[in-house]
Amino acid sequence: MKALTIFQPWATLIAIGAKPYEFRGWQPPKWLIGQRLAIHASARPIKASEIRALIRALHGDENMTNPCLRKDVALPVLERVLDALKKSPDTLFGTKEGLTLPHSCVVCTAVVGEPKRGDACAVEFGDNAGNDSDRDGTFNWGWPMLDIQPVASIPARGAQGLWDWRE
Template identity: 30%
Template sequence: MKAITIIQPWATLITLGEKQFETRSWATKHRGELAIHAGKKIDREACEVPEIKAALARHEYTADNLPNGAVLAIANMTECWSIGTDYQSGMPVLYNGEGGKSRGVGLKEDKFGWFGTGRYAWEMVNVRRLPEPILAKGMQGLWNWEGLHT
């Protein structure tokens, strides 16, 4: 199964269903199951952003008790959107290049990623939290994880 390492708190926000898009500087053709691996790094400054702090608090998390170095969930990656900007509102807009399909980014979601023009938003749906985190060494980019056979 393909996996992606994401620093905290973003891996946990995806796992909890608070974050639907993982933003990256690169696109991927991968669609389907994707293991969400929490890297060892915790961005403590991000954990203090009011919207992120509130989302974590709803699930009794803080920067001090976030899991790391483990696979937390399995998501279904359904789309890799190109990020642009709506010329009227100035808000981020997602495009997939297939027949001009586009969609806006919610006000909550835009605080949970870097939605800059020219970046990509990987859409994660049907996220299934594992009963317990499974320790694993992460890697850059997409990598193969053999820890769970579904």
């Protein structure tokens, strides 16, 4: 199965159904559309500043871009993540307070839907929706994440781009 490595908390947000699109600068290959893809949480540490920015945006901060997340699902998780970070930065790698955001592992699989332009995806999320990344070119294409199936965190080394994952 092909896999895609994604930073946390976005990998977990896909796994829980809060992030219906994975945005990339490129369209998925045609052979991948309709196929199941493993979503891998990268080894990159979570940045508290990114969590705070997502929370502010979801609360409607007019200076922030709406990050194209399902607020009702994403916000409680992000607030728990921020609370855990305040208490102890290493909390996110364990299970203190019942919170787990795994790293370096596959967290779910999803079927890749027909890609849409990023601006077309943003329309679904109302005014001021758009790219939540500080990296240019990452909002060109929205890959719909369909039929999401969470998995017990399965350790795996990630890679850039699409890569082969064997359970």
